[in-house]
Amino acid sequence: MIPRSHEFDIRAYLKQKRAQVDKALDECLPPEDTYPQSLYRAMRYSVFSGGKRFRPVLCIASFEICGGRGEIILPVACAIEMIHTYSLIHDDLPCMDDDDLRRGKPTSHKVFGEAIAVLAGDALLGLAIETIARRLPPVAGFEITNKVLVDLLAAIGTDGMVAGQVVDIESEGKAADAKTVEYIHTRKTGCLIASSVRIGAIVADASEEVVERLSRYGQRIGLAFQIVDDILDVEGSFGKLKGGVGRDAQRQKTTYPGVFGLEKSKETARSLVNEAKEFLEDLGSKALPLKLLADMVIERTS
Numbered sequence: 001m002i003p004r005s006h007e008f009d010i011r012a013y014l015k016q017k018r019a020q021v022d023k024a025l026d027e028c029l030p031p032e033d034t035y036p037q038s039l040y041r042a043m044r045y046s047v048f049s050g051g052k053r054f055r056p057v058l059c060i061a062s063f064e065i066c067g068g069r070g071e072i073i074l075p076v077a078c079a080i081e082m083i084h085t086y087s088l089i090h091d092d093l094p095c096m097d098d099d100d101l102r103r104g105k106p107t108s109h110k111v112f113g114e115a116i117a118v119l120a121g122d123a124l125l126g127l128a129i130e131t132i133a134r135r136l137p138p139v140a141g142f143e144i145t146n147k148v149l150v151d152l153l154a155a156i157g158t159d160g161m162v163a164g165q166v167v168d169i170e171s172e173g174k175a176a177d178a179k180t181v182e183y184i185h186t187r188k189t190g191c192l193i194a195s196s197v198r199i200g201a202i203v204a205d206a207s208e209e210v211v212e213r214l215s216r217y218g219q220r221i222g223l224a225f226q227i228v229d230d231i232l233d234v235e236g237s238f239g240k241l242k243g244g245v246g247r248d249a250q251r252q253k254t255t256y257p258g259v260f261g262l263e264k265s266k267e268t269a270r271s272l273v274n275e276a277k278e279f280l281e282d283l284g285s286k287a288l289p290l291k292l293l294a295d296m297v298i299e300r301t302s
Helices: 008-030 038-048 054-063 074-091 108-113 114-135 141-155 161-171 178-203 208-234 256-260 263-277 281-297
Strands: none
Touching: 008 054, 008 281, 038 074, 038 108, 038 114, 054 114, 054 141, 054 178, 054 208, 054 281, 074 114, 074 141, 074 161, 074 178, 108 114, 108 161, 114 141, 141 161, 141 178, 161 178, 178 208, 178 256, 208 256, 208 281, 256 263, 263 281
């Protein structure tokens, strides 16, 4: 029996799934004493620095509401988190955003140096793809594995996360417009989130119609997620003003509040979350975890 929304503890659900993902990640990543130790220490440092595991949890939730059972989704969920972590390591580098802190801790290049940080990110990307290629075919078959890899690699490639990062960098200090900020956000952040949701459904062998519905859900919460990030750079929460000017403004980043203003940005984020949940209606009460995860996008403070 699927619980009703007032009976379902989404935070307990997140805690449980995060623990599953963390355990699986610990098994996927080589121990710190593996040679060369500096590489594996750097990889594990960033992976286990306190992330919420939002993307792998979306993947697991999508898998389960599409009828998937067991732990066959965990290697895919781990791969998604490794890819997300690689992108953060590179995003923090002096040649990109030049950040000293990530999740309240010194960034990888501050601890291990720029060269090792770059290589740790590269290694996480490679290990992510290897993890799927090695572990998924025996339990899901080569056809589904191929679909997963194509979807994921497209999401992070030349019309996905990397493209969004390029345009983000090239837009710094320039007059911002709606088309550019949407391009950056849908690719830099939105593509991997949408892929995380789709991939869960693909591994569960869901119908094309269901995959498409979940894809649209993922696209909308992915964009909403980055808009809220922009808002949190200006405000300490979705509604409380921080003291001082945020890092995005200092770097003259192209952001939703910068283009549309704070109130319009909040309105857009809420609207996107509501639209996302509408795509889940035909999936019934089993889609409740994804609905509540969508709500959490605009409830978060970090």
